[in-house]
Amino acid sequence: MTSPAAGKPIRTAIADEDGIDFAIIELFFFAYRDFTSDPDQILADYGFGRAHHRVLHFVNRRPGLTVAELLDVLKITKQSLARVLKQLIDTDHIVQVQGPRDRRQRELYPTAKGRALALALARPQSRRIRAALEDSGATERATIERFLEAMVNPELRAQIDIVPAQTSGKNHGDH
Amino acid sequence: MTSPAAGKPIRTAIADEDGIDFAIIELFFFAYRDFTSDPDQILADYGFGRAHHRVLHFVNRRPGLTVAELLDVLKITKQSLARVLKQLIDTDHIVQVQGPRDRRQRELYPTAKGRALALALARPQSRRIRAALEDSGATERATIERFLEAMVNPELRAQIDIVPAQTSGKNHGDH
């Protein structure tokens, strides 16, 4: 069972000894696991994966972004994006439009079909969030948003704010 | 650029129109992306991946858990776990001990080496959390914990509470 040179089993649970916040580390893992499980089930019907979801999400959030911008947001390589993006274009969820200023660029836009799928994927996630915030007021909501934003690398935090004014919850847009 | 049958590009950003909470959906994505990036870099030095981290984490958190229990927590299949667990055992991070009551079971324990790696991986994550909670008091912390816990599927929420008493932040352990 145990090989001769193996170290001895430690039978005590790892503790918050060193001031390490295992409680939130673990909660974050479980929360994200279930948060992504809802759209995963829908995606399976289309033969898509989580990567397709992310691309579809950001193209809907920032219509007209270029391939380079998308790569920067997703933090993946061009080669990884290629297959996923091609499938979304081939299935008519996303269209490419030649950049107006720079014709080398490909601006990415959702089609009606792509918009519908993005909404269908976001719906269960939003429902889960709403349920989790059920008894929360604006204060609690702000606390949670602040926390999540603070968890993002400072140098990448700029990406978050690249949301259209009418959509941003922060600078109380024009609606 | 656009194939003949392709749908028309939608040029407006997807909005919170349908009451969908894109702000938090996106924040959660960015937060988790960066939350996992710290340990990923350390793991790369060992030739390990994220799966190794998860196994190592839970074996340290609940020493003596069986393979079946681990599969249940991680929500993966036996075959997926096999390779990862074998590598962690071969590299002397985890040891198997025959179950005392049921000798078919393999209780999993960390070695000193495995404990050390788990701590090393948790440290930057905990640092990130502490920084994000910098100006937060107990109230904010409780709000965030409640939110994350509420994001977990209710039927799976029991898993969270399977933490040793002296480690649980909830029932203020004996230290």
Add this chain to the structure above:
DNA sequence: GAAATTACGTCAATAGTACTGACATAATTC
């Protein structure tokens, strides 16, 4: 206007993590 750079696409090879299905073994339960 030629050369360098940029934006994008693509080919090939590889890795990590997951999956399903099938089968083997040992231990426990009925």
Add this chain to the structure above:
DNA sequence: GAATTATGTCAGTACTATTGACGTAATTTC
């Protein structure tokens, strides 16, 4: 003794990601 359970393992497949290399078209630089 037979059925069930816990674990391990083999084979095959899929998805997402990686690095490196190369091609093309458009723009910028000199």
